[in-house]
Amino acid sequence: xxxxxxxxxxxxxxxxxxxxxxxxxxxxxxxxxxxxxxxxxxxxxxxxxxxxxxxxxxxxxxxxxxxxxxxxxxxxxxxxxxxxxxxxxxxxxxxxxxxxxxxxxxxxxxxxxxxxxxxxxxxxxxxxxxxxxxxxxxxxxxxxxxxxxxxxxxxxxxxxxxxxxxxxxxxxxxxxxxxxxxxxxxxxxxxxxxxxxxxxxxxxxxxxxxxxxxxxxxxxxxxxxxxxxxxxxxxxxxxxxxx
Amino acid sequence: xxxxxxxxxxxxxxxxxxxxxxxxxxxxxxxxxxxxxxxxxxxxxxxxxxxxxxxxxxxxxxxxxxxxxxxxxxxxxxxxxxxxxxxxxxxxxxxxxxxxxxxxxxxxxxxxxxxxxxxxxxxxxxxxxxxxxxxxxxxxxxxxxxxxxxxxxxxxxxxxxxxxxxxxxxxxxxxxxxxxxxxxxxxxxxxxxxxxxxxxxxxxxxxxxxxxxxxxxxxxxxxxxxxxxxxxxxxxxxxxxxxxxxxxxxxxxxxxxxxxxx
Ligand SMILES: Nc1ncnc2c1ncn2[C@@H]1O[C@H](COP(=O)(O)OP(=O)(O)OP(=O)(O)O)[C@@H](O)[C@H]1O
Ligand SMILES: [Mg+2]
Numbered sequence: 001x002x003x004x005x006x007x008x009x010x011x012x013x014x015x016x017x018x019x020x021x022x023x024x025x026x027x028x029x030x031x032x033x034x035x036x037x038x039x040x041x042x043x044x045x046x047x048x049x050x051x052x053x054x055x056x057x058x059x060x061x062x063x064x065x066x067x068x069x070x071x072x073x074x075x076x077x078x079x080x081x082x083x084x085x086x087x088x089x090x091x092x093x094x095x096x097x098x099x100x101x102x103x104x105x106x107x108x109x110x111x112x113x114x115x116x117x118x119x120x121x122x123x124x125x126x127x128x129x130x131x132x133x134x135x136x137x138x139x140x141x142x143x144x145x146x147x148x149x150x151x152x153x154x155x156x157x158x159x160x161x162x163x164x165x166x167x168x169x170x171x172x173x174x175x176x177x178x179x180x181x182x183x184x185x186x187x188x189x190x191x192x193x194x195x196x197x198x199x200x201x202x203x204x205x206x207x208x209x210x211x212x213x214x215x216x217x218x219x220x221x222x223x224x225x226x227x228x229x230x231x232x233x234x235x236x237x238x239x240x241x242x243x
Numbered sequence: 244x245x246x247x248x249x250x251x252x253x254x255x256x257x258x259x260x261x262x263x264x265x266x267x268x269x270x271x272x273x274x275x276x277x278x279x280x281x282x283x284x285x286x287x288x289x290x291x292x293x294x295x296x297x298x299x300x301x302x303x304x305x306x307x308x309x310x311x312x313x314x315x316x317x318x319x320x321x322x323x324x325x326x327x328x329x330x331x332x333x334x335x336x337x338x339x340x341x342x343x344x345x346x347x348x349x350x351x352x353x354x355x356x357x358x359x360x361x362x363x364x365x366x367x368x369x370x371x372x373x374x375x376x377x378x379x380x381x382x383x384x385x386x387x388x389x390x391x392x393x394x395x396x397x398x399x400x401x402x403x404x405x406x407x408x409x410x411x412x413x414x415x416x417x418x419x420x421x422x423x424x425x426x427x428x429x430x431x432x433x434x435x436x437x438x439x440x441x442x443x444x445x446x447x448x449x450x451x452x453x454x455x456x457x458x459x460x461x462x463x464x465x466x467x468x469x470x471x472x473x474x475x476x477x478x479x480x481x482x483x484x485x486x487x488x489x490x491x492x493x494x495x496x497x498x499x500x501x502x503x504x505x
Contacts, residue, residue, distance in 0.1 A: 078413035087404040092427050106413040
């Protein structure tokens with residue numbers, strides 16, 4: 001994935017969430033965004049996902065600018081997958097339908113084929129026997145695996161994760177991180193917002209530290225984690241690793 | 244004995260046994276009956292059930308009309324309420340205000356006033372002379388305002404995180420409404436809708452004022468012919484309870500089931 005964010009600003013009413021954020025990556029498999037709460041990580045991710053429009057600046061993914069009109073944005077969103085922290089799934093549909101319905105209604109796959117594809121994804125994520133269960137009948141980790149399966153179903157080029165494990169206990173969160181790591185190894189591009197520094201260091205090739213609406217530091221994750229340049233990042237890492 | 248009449252406050256989680264429920268209900272009910280009998284004894288009331296019994300078809304006919312008028316009104320109220328709830332969210336602002344004015348105006352005035360106003364003023368002007376049509380129309384408009392609020396609450400109960408997920412998936416706004424918002428809003432509205440139906444049944448009694456031959460009017464006519472007030476109006480109350488109690492029960496049941504099932 002090639003990514004370029006140029007002096008991005010985003011305001012909510014009078015509040016400035018992003019204040020001229022810059023980030024350029026020539027080619028990256030997996031980018032992690034880290035930083036303190038309220039720094040603007042989720043906002044950045046929503047802009048890359050085409051879920052909101054930036055107030056200023058330009059975003060390019062693989063040399064193509066993220067579109068401006070609603071019609072084109074919808075087509076753009078169809079080409080990526082997004083997994084949020086929690087409440088990804090629709091509570092009134094069972095797991096299978098949660099995966100199959102978008103395939104059928106958004107991507108125009110036939111009903112039988114969407115359900116077949118959903119079933120094989122469920123099997124791939126060791127959920128083969130849970131397809132008929134509603135989200136309320138599944139554990140948090142199982143729900144999140146269904147959500148990841150759904151984000152993969154249409155074979156997107158890029159998958160975005162916003163703290164996919166922070167609503168889970170350590171055991172389940174380890175499971176989910178393993179799943180994500182396999183995805184990266186199988187060749188999917190992804191951007192992950194996470195507080196799991198060990199995972200970020202191991203699984204991602206690039207990392208960016210976002211604080212107060214700006215990228216304060218970015219680079220190869222091995223270097224960034226082992227040898228932080230700005231004192232704020234050093235302090236942040238120290239605190240994150242302490243607990 | 245104590246266990247039959249008192250709640251075990253120390254471990255409430257065990258619940259109340261069905262025997263205790265039955266005994267306590269019977270006690271409360273008999274107390275009320277005794278009270279009523281004492282009242283009638285002091286009145287030296289002259290019972291005359293046979294005169295009223297001769298009019299039993301009149302009661303049944305009125306009861307059926309009440310069911311029909313209320314049912315048709317419920318269906319129309321759901322249509323009006325649905326449209327009004329949609330209008331309240333329309334991007335075209337005058338529509339929003341239209342819906343707002345309708346809801347506030349309807350909820351802020353007594354049904355009786357609406358019946359009089361629509362029957363004597365608007366229906367007259369529009370040359371609507373079938374009083375049953377006017378009756379259903381008034382009830383539907385009245386109930387529609389409440390149904391609209393029920394639907395609105397249902398729509399708003401679908402959280403913003405689900406809407407964001409739907410957007411991320413690539414659903415159009417219409418698809419989001421059709422597959423995500425509407426099914427959940429409808430299910431969450433059902434208990435309140437059932438309650439609203441019970442209210443409609445009770446409120447329909449006011450239609451007697453414009454001479455619609457429903458349950459209450461017919462009971463009043465029996466009273467006029469037989470001069471047996473209690474014997475005319477007691478079946479009236481029972482007739483309404485036969486309709487409303489099961490509906491309230493259904494509403495409570497739906498509420499409980501949905502609480503576990505979302
Ligand atoms: N929809 C919104 N409306 C108003 N303000 C918002 C909105 N979304 C985000 N903000 C504000 O923008 C700032 C950045 O928020 P963002 O969610 O991007 O932070 P974050 O880095 O993801 O934090 P966290 O680690 O807590 O998730 C915050 O101050 C937040 O209050
Ligand atoms: Mg966030």
